[in-house]
Amino acid sequence: MGDEPLAISIDSAPEAAPGSRPRRITCRLCGRPLTGSDSRRTGLGPTCDAKLHPPGPEIRTRRHEMEQDTLPGMDPSATG
Structure with a gap:
């Protein structure tokens, strides 16, 4: 049994028959058929x-500075 070849090749994907349509792929979320690549x-x-x-x-x-009122307690001229 160890020397016998496998009936199918594990490395190759199944090939489509000539003239057949490509496999239908559907959306994983809603199930609709997908057409775009x-x-x-x-x-x-x-x-x-x-x-x-x-x-x-x-x-x-782009950022720019805007004139703003000084926050209460943050006045640099106040000592304290």
Whole structure:
């Protein structure tokens, strides 16, 4: 039994027959069929992907100082 070849190759994936349609891949969250290549790769449709990975808040890259009133108790001229 140790010298007998395996009936199937473990390393190779099953090949599709010529003329057959590609395997149907569905969304892991809602089960709808996926058509886009990015969606098929991630396993999530665009709507479900947005639900799981919402966009981050807008981050302002430029900051500027604004005139403000001094906080009570923080007046540098007061001694005390």
